[in-house]
Amino acid sequence: MEADAPPEAERLGFGRTWESPGGLLDLLSVSAVVLDASGRIVFWSPQASETFGYTAEEALGRYAAPLLLSEEHRELAMTLFAGVMSTGEGWAGVFPIRHKDGDTRLVEFRNMRLLDDLGDVYALGIAVDQNTLHGVENKLALSEQLVSQAPVGIALLDTDLRYRLVNPALERINGVPAADHIGRRPRDIIPFPGVETVEFALRQVLTTGTPLIDQYLVSRTLADPDHDHAWSVSYYRIDGPGGRVIGAATSVVDVSERHRVAAEADRARRRLAVIADASARVGTTLDVERTAQELSQVAVPDLADVAAVDVLDAVMACRRSTGAPDRPEVFRALAIASAYPTDITAAADAVGEVATYGPDRLITQCVHTARPVVVPRIDQQALLRIARDPQSAAVFARAGVHSYLAVPLLAHNEVLGAFDLLRARNPDPFGEDDVVLARELAARAAVAIDNARWHQSVRNSAETLQRSLLPSRPPDLTGLTVASFYQPAQASSAVGGDWYDVIPLDGDKTALVVGDVMGNGIDAAATMGRLRTATRAYADLDLAPHEVLQHLDKITHGLEHYIATCLYAIYDPHRHQCRIANAGHLPPALIRHGRRPELLDLPTGAPLGVGGVRFRTVSFDLSPDDRLLLYTDGLVETRDQPIDERIDTLLDALDDQSPSLDAVCRQLLDAMGHPDDHDDVALLLAKAGPLASRPAPGGSPTGMTAGT
Secondary structure (H helix, E strand, O other): OOOOOOHHHHHOOOOOOOOOOOOHHHHHOOEEEEEOOOOEEEEEOHHHHHHHOOOHHHHOOOEHHHHHOOHHHHHHHHHHHHHHHHHOOOEEEEEEEEOOOOOEEEEEEEEEEEEOOOOOEEEEEEEEEHHHHHHHHHHHHHHHHHHHHOOOEEEEEOOOOOEEEEOHHHHHHHOOOHHHHEOOOHHHHOOOOOHHHHHHHHHHHHHHOOOEEEEEEEEEEOOEEEEEEEEEEEEEEEEOOOOOEEEEEEEEEEOHHHHHHHHHHHHHHHHHHHHHHHHHHOOOOOOHHHHHHHHHHHHOOOOOOEEEEEEEHHHHOOOOOOOOOOOOEEEEEEEEEEOOOOHHHHHOOOOOOEEEEOOOOHHHHHHHHOOOEEEOOOOHHHHHOOOOOHHHHHHHHHOOOOEEEEEEEEEOOEEEEEEEEEEOOOOOOOOHHHHHHHHHHHHHHHHHHHHHHHHHHHHHHHHHHHHHHOOOOOOOOOOEEEEEEEEOOOOOOOOOOEEEEEEEOHHHOEEEEEEEEOOOOHHHHHHHHHHHHHHHHHHOOOOOHHHHHHHHHHHHHOOOOOOEEEEEEEEEOOOOEEEEEEEOOOOOEEEOOOOOOEEOOOOOOOOEOOOOOOOOEEEEEOOOOOEEEEEOHHHOOOOOOOHHHHHHHHHHHOOOOOOOHHHHHHHHHHHHOOOOOOOOEEEEEEEEOOOOOOOOOOOOOOOOEEEO
16 A cells, blocks of 8 residues: 655655656665674665565575675675774775675675664665666766767757756757756747747657657747758657656757758749749730730749739830830830739739839839849838839838849840739748749740730731721612621731622622632731722623632632632622622521521532632522621631531521611621631621512522523
8 A cells, every 4th residue: 555645745746756666776776785783684675686686585684794795705895894883984885796696796885884763883785786887877978978969959858848958969059058948948949930839749749658750840049040940850758767757858950951952952843843834824825915914824923922024015016115224114014913812913003004114113124234133122212113103112011022023025135025023922032043933934925925916916917908908888789788797816817818898780789799818817818808809890890790700710810829718699689689609608698588597509619719610600589678698607617616506506696687787797796606716707798678670581580590
């Protein structure tokens, strides 16, 4: 049965003092033996049995000398015993004893005289096996040397996480003397983010007893408070021999160099990933604004928190900027992107806006010098040279903008504009590696932007030429109402080649023409203009539709590398008759009043320019309120839908009998969705009027006839 600990022990926090035995004495297995004045054993500790081999029953009451000593050592022992008993002076040293098993062992003794309350004298011998003692001494010496000389930071903390031991290496790492650690907790020594992780790990180890090995920690210490260091930290619980928890130990290894190398490798991988992403995403179209937006989006969040693209307005107009260093520059904002919602984007120049910035502005310096401008740490003065106005600078400051980088957009030795980058949440300032990456991205995008702006210029020229060659509005006609529509291609420079025409003829007749020159661009538009002019000339000769196409075929055959499709129709309002010939074009749609729209069944014919092909003229009735739609293939042809489905969609859309032909054209475009933006669309919608007249001899008012 165990006794409770004395109250004083409990007050000092020892609890039940013998409930968890342990400590250095147990490691040494210290023995205690008491002899009376005659040298007889009167007390024998349990540890003495381990040291000498005899149980208490075997030793008590027997004389120590013959029991424990060889004969050659007894005289010396008796002399030493007599000296302790007579003088009271203790004796310490190593003495050979005879173990029960017959072996002679060296034992470290501490001998002293005891006096009881009756005046009797005794001798107390405290003994430790010398091998055990030397083992403990060696371990202690080794531990002390390892701890004090180890390049690894080592600390011992008690169960309250207060330092009890700190070696010189940890002293240097923390930048705090070892003596100042003692009695304090980690949070008192390392006042930086990350110390909470350390204390949490220590508590976890103390609770579970499971070590935490090689825990990665990035933080700062008082030894170097301005720079992050990386540490490999391990935590262990320290238990006494009896299982009593003494505390926890930590070992700290500085792995900053490894961290730097790994971080550099990671940055290199991210840079390569960004470049690969840019290769796939930037310049996917020949559109300046979209290319700029692709560049800004690929830069966030890996390179910057906010990215913008500003191009010189003169460049957008395909004019060369003077680049004089003392002159302001006019910029057009093409794109802006952010890694997260922020007021910075609202405070920057809006996409499409034009702004003039003086020569002292950083973006202006960037385009004037054709060199990057880097501001690692932005102050108030720098913000005023970056933001568009003081109010925007205040927004930038509140948003935490702290670093700026601008690189020029260079293509074919011409500065097109600047690629602007800001960091706010990203704590690192822009460095040389960031400049290299930004220049790489800007160089790739600049070529795409340059190609896109010239392509766009050519497209604009082709569209302008195309529109100038088309009729402005249908003329007033007898017995026929006509609406027309032209929509240029929305992508790249695929403009030019589609045309329509409405030509008044003698006898109140009207020629309706729709054609499509294969190809695009200025050359296609110019070819279209030549064919339209020739068509008008032949129309004045009062030729049959197939004869007009034969003449156009000869002209087109003489044009290098060009062929064209064409529909040519002549409507006679007095006969309500239409004659039409086809040169490889899609058939027109006929919408008879009160009936479902249908495609005219016409001989297809060969395209113009093939040469030597005969065309046929087909006649059919076009009664009052009947409608005829002529169109180019851009209306119905797509890359991912069958042509039959598109034709059915067209006929369904034509079922609308709206009285406004212009409204029908618009509704038709909306219904078709014109999903393929790589081709022009030309429409010509004609509606027969109620003009009454006797049919000419030989006419066929209700049927369809064909001729050549």
